[in-house]
Amino acid sequence: MTESPYAFEMRGIVKRFPGVLANDRVDFTCRVGEVHALLGENGAGKSTLMNVLAGLYRPEAGEIFVGDQRVSFRSPQDAIAHGIGMIHQHFMLVTSHSVAENMVLGLDRPRFFLDLPRVEEQVTALGAQYSLSVNPRARIWELSVGEQQRVEVLKMLFRGAKVLIMDEPTAVLTPQEVEALFHTLRDMTKRGHTIVFISHKLDEVLAIADRVTVLRRGKVTAAGVPAKGATKAQLAKLMVGRDILFLLEKKKAQPGEAVLTVERLCADNDRGLPALREVSLQVRAGEILGIAGVAGNGQRELAEVLTGLHRATRGSMMLGNVTLGSHANWLEIGQQLAHIPEDRAAVGSVPGLSVAENLILKRFNRPPFAVGWSINAAAVRQNALRLVEDYKIATPTVEMPVRMLSGGNLQKVILARETSEHPKLMVAVHPTRGLDVGAIEAIHRLLIEHRDRGAAILLISEELDELISLADRIAVIYEGRIVGEMPAEGADIHAIGLMMAGTKVEA
């Protein structure tokens, strides 16, 4: 294996973005027939490096060799012409077109006449060869996320890719789908393909990769170390530069009386289709209830109904002994709720307003901020200075617009705003998504702190590791139903995975 020739070599790649050195003289080489994991935290420069290889970005310095030839790609077409294709996190498929139509999209041949039946035959043959069966006539929107990913892989194979770059391919898959993907990848390497596997998940990397290259802040910290023999702790240290506690230290939960009781709650999504089907759950004071599930199974609607942004069609919600009805109007019942929304930039904050102004978003209508018709600027500033210090928000001034802040600091602004008043109930949706390890740790600690002072917390997350280490109980949601619930301690990841995939999974 180690003596097979290079599939490609990247030497001294430098790529800069405004204010960020994304790749700092990075060397990265892959040998034919291996799965090479590119590991690193969010923002370490993995995707940037691979976008350079795939012809999407042009580096400021550095050389790329494919075989013996030095190349410079101006576009993804140039890269694919040299057998290098990339599958992005967000699929590049036309959802209203068929699988076969997507195959030929962007190809400059055939120039005039499109022989779709022939393309369909080829897709079927290719699918059989690599055990990636997809109906070539199906429209993309009819396919599951896992199937769409297969279409992306087929598309690259169809175009003659020998090197396949996959950017966090498992992020949207169930554990079972991940296994199927790994199977395909191994199959492909046996046929002489080379896979670059971008990830920040250590377990997966160790499970699939032959060799691992680790990036930290744009620099290589480990170049092509064999995965066999590497340990999680070792790789994590290379990735983040210090030892990370994998198990969160927390005391056993001391649940008190029920804070939130939801019974047979039903709701439709924005398109008017049922999203929640008779969801019943209870969160007690001093405990964290985790909701596990693959994205799009009703988590968003659940959070929105609970926080009053969306109306339920049936069912009841109770806060302590107070019935909320189908529309949880928190302002009306004068109760506080902490809501850490899924999308901190698009929902949770006002990008053009200052840190201080964002910190009063939920309280601007109440004293001490509201005085008559006006807003007390001194109180706003005082509040901001205190929270910036308490929550260690890194910002030059409190007058700085929050769009200038990093993701971690923005999330801290939101957490500071939502939790500083010690609310009884917190709804946190993907609170650590896209953050670096340091920020994740800080946010986990904060949630535990609030649990210990007696808050009832509903945590919605796709990261099973996060749920298991943070939550006290885990409920699994699938197609709008709670399909199972268990204590987090000693929970079986495989069992949760099966539930997340519904009942249709054969495993």
Next chain:
Amino acid sequence: MNLPGTAYRLRIETRSDNPGWMGLVSSVLGVVLALIVGGFVLRAAGANDPIVTYREIFKEGFGTPADWQAGVSALLTSSDCPKGQLCFGPLSDTLVKASPILLTGLACIVAFRMKLWNIGADGQMFLGAWAATGVAVFLLPKTTDRAVMLGAMALAGILAGLAYGAIPGFLKARLNINEIITTLMLNYVAYKWVEFFVVVGPWSIGDFESTGRFPTPATWPRLTEYARQIPITAGLTAHPGILLGIGAAVLLAWILYRSRWGYEIRVIGNNPNAARYAGISLGRNILLVMALSGALAGLAGMNEVAALRELNGRLQRGYGFTGVIVAWLAKLNPLAAIFVAFLFGGLLVGTKLIQPQGIASMLQGVILFVVVGTELLFRYRVRLEKAEPVVAVAAETGDVP
């Protein structure tokens, strides 16, 4: 293949930093560039030396330093302006012109802050002018106290504009009907409405297409009325309308930056999702802001008829659209709008005698164009950088498997 020498190419990047002074720079740059572009147009239109033309426009719009000096010394000595001319004539005319522009500019600012594109300030102003006229000529007796009369007219103008602005606001809030279309179309309804009353309709006196001269209490007092006490004011038409505009600007600035409502407006304008999340009502604010926008434009209408002293078929159109430009040039800052409106007033007064007559509108258009354009330049950075030597890549695709 190495290219001989070094090639350079342009790159466009997003700016991560965007300091506050950039707004000012882009506005000033907009005006300067517009003057340069306008210079070429003036050349093409037959002016030999655009600089001379601009100097003339400035003199007509603001006066000359010599005039101002003479005016100040005349003021200090309580004497007439020398040589029988109006030392502060151009400035006075400019202030008269600036007041409706300032008010419509403020109307646009408050709506634009919430990304409500109210381009119907013209129509709202016409309705305001109409309502103020109704109060002055047909409702209150001619002998009403001046302050009461003007106050009632202002109230009528505000209410009419408010109602007229609330129509597209309601349609937007309730039915999500595009306010650009409705406000634009309602302009024409307002023009015809006024035309009906004063040209063919019940308010016209004979064939004059006018309501006739307002009773004195219904008119703005002009500076010239004080010529007996202060000789220098003789012949000056400046009136308190500009103070009304400045007061409105200060009030609007307070609303936007210091009040709870203004906070809501800024949150919605910046991120409506976050507003929903914070429990701020979008529909209510759309309605209220459109009503306030209309009210400011309606006040501009009252101001205009109180200055013209009559309502006739020739009430000038277009102040509402100039307001759009003022709002943009002021970067939606109400206090900056005071200054911008003054400049635009000068431009309108100064170009009155310039032929062809479209010069003022042309300059306004170019200014808006350049300001919007430079804003783009400030949001992105254009950089010249060395291109790396490029290896030609054969774009031959491999055979389809």
